[in-house]
Amino acid sequence: MIYLAPIQGFTDFVYRKAYSEVFTGVDTFFIPYISLKNNQILKKFEKEILFENNPQKNVVPQVLVKDGPEMLDLSNILKNFGYNEINLNLGCPYPMVTNRGKGSGLLPHPNKIKSILNGFFEKSDQKLSLKVRSGLIQPNEIELLVPIFNEFPLSEIIFHPRIATQLYRGEVLLSAFKKVSELSKHRLVFNGDIFNLSDFKNMQGLFPNINNWMLGRGILMDPFLPSEINGIHFSEEEKRAKKMDFHQMIFDTYSDKMDNQGNTLNKMKQFWSYFSFGFPNQHKVFKKIKKAGSVEKYLNVVQTIFRD
Numbered sequence: 001m002i003y004l005a006p007i008q009g010f011t012d013f014v015y016r017k018a019y020s021e022v023f024t025g026v027d028t029f030f031i032p033y034i035s036l037k038n039n040q041i042l043k044k045f046e047k048e049i050l051f052e053n054n055p056q057k058n059v060v061p062q063v064l065v066k067d068g069p070e071m072l073d074l075s076n077i078l079k080n081f082g083y084n085e086i087n088l089n090l091g092c093p094y095p096m097v098t099n100r101g102k103g104s105g106l107l108p109h110p111n112k113i114k115s116i117l118n119g120f121f122e123k124s125d126q127k128l129s130l131k132v133r134s135g136l137i138q139p140n141e142i143e144l145l146v147p148i149f150n151e152f153p154l155s156e157i158i159f160h161p162r163i164a165t166q167l168y169r170g171e172v173l174l175s176a177f178k179k180v181s182e183l184s185k186h187r188l189v190f191n192g193d194i195f196n197l198s199d200f201k202n203m204q205g206l207f208p209n210i211n212n213w214m215l216g217r218g219i220l221m222d223p224f225l226p227s228e229i230n231g232i233h234f235s236e237e238e239k240r241a242k243k244m245d246f247h248q249m250i251f252d253t254y255s256d257k258m259d260n261q262g263n264t265l266n267k268m269k270q271f272w273s274y275f276s277f278g279f280p281n282q283h284k285v286f287k288k289i290k291k292a293g294s295v296e297k298y299l300n301v302v303q304t305i306f307r308d
């Protein structure tokens, strides 16, 4: 099974919907985290979870919480929106989040995590999975947590084996992944730095018991990666046509939804920090995109890039 990782600002409902219309190979789509503000969810989060914006079969929303009451509020809101399964974020590494005791800020506090899980499983009949890192500061923080996770009927644990201070850089801690796979009684999902088919095969070789894989940046860079992992290959010409369709779809939707052309342009430029890896001379492609000063210029540059 291949999961699309939640990537705030990128794998939003516009991206996910267009992706599932053009590409194949992703089995489950994760919605980037939603959180509470004054006991409510913001409009931008509501759009992410609305049923009509999530036509795929398997969509799992993710929550970012600081304590048990927030967890229950969000799980109730998501239940009312029709979701029977949710994912708890125990991995977000950014200080703005961790300093508020959320995301990987919870990892050094096993008792807090236990109380969130206790409260959830006492009151909710939804399924719950976790997305975790190795630790906030120490790579072995996870080892104290796995025995706690083992006490609960979690559906699975998605593990990105890095500590928070690494953000998304530096080495993936393969030994931490191995350790957790030995300690955990739950199904483990591997997540981290699978950018091409050979990365996938390497990880599959290292962890032959793992059947579920979450891919994030690898899919943003190469949307064909999930189908290739499934053994489905396309010609260069087919790939180009599909990528152009996909680009047009997300461009049109953002143009419709955004307040002004400048915002659409910025949004599309952000995507090219990943899309550019799908072209020879990534650096040059991204530079050309960044230079485009208007939507018209941007569309011309995109046309040239696809043509050449």
Ligand SMILES: Cc1cc2nc3c(=O)[nH]c(=O)nc-3n(C[C@H](O)[C@H](O)[C@H](O)COP(=O)(O)O)c2cc1C
Binding pocket: 005, 006, 007, 008, 009, 031, 032, 033, 062, 089, 091, 092, 131, 160, 168, 191, 192, 193, 194, 214, 215, 216, 217, 218
């Ligand atoms: C810009 C950005 C935003 C992210 N947002 C989320 C998020 O909302 N929730 C989450 O669990 N992980 C988030 N992640 C982490 C990814 O889901 C994933 O764990 C990480 O990118 C490692 O996987 P990859 O190497 O396949 O990309 C984010 C990562 C990036 C780079």
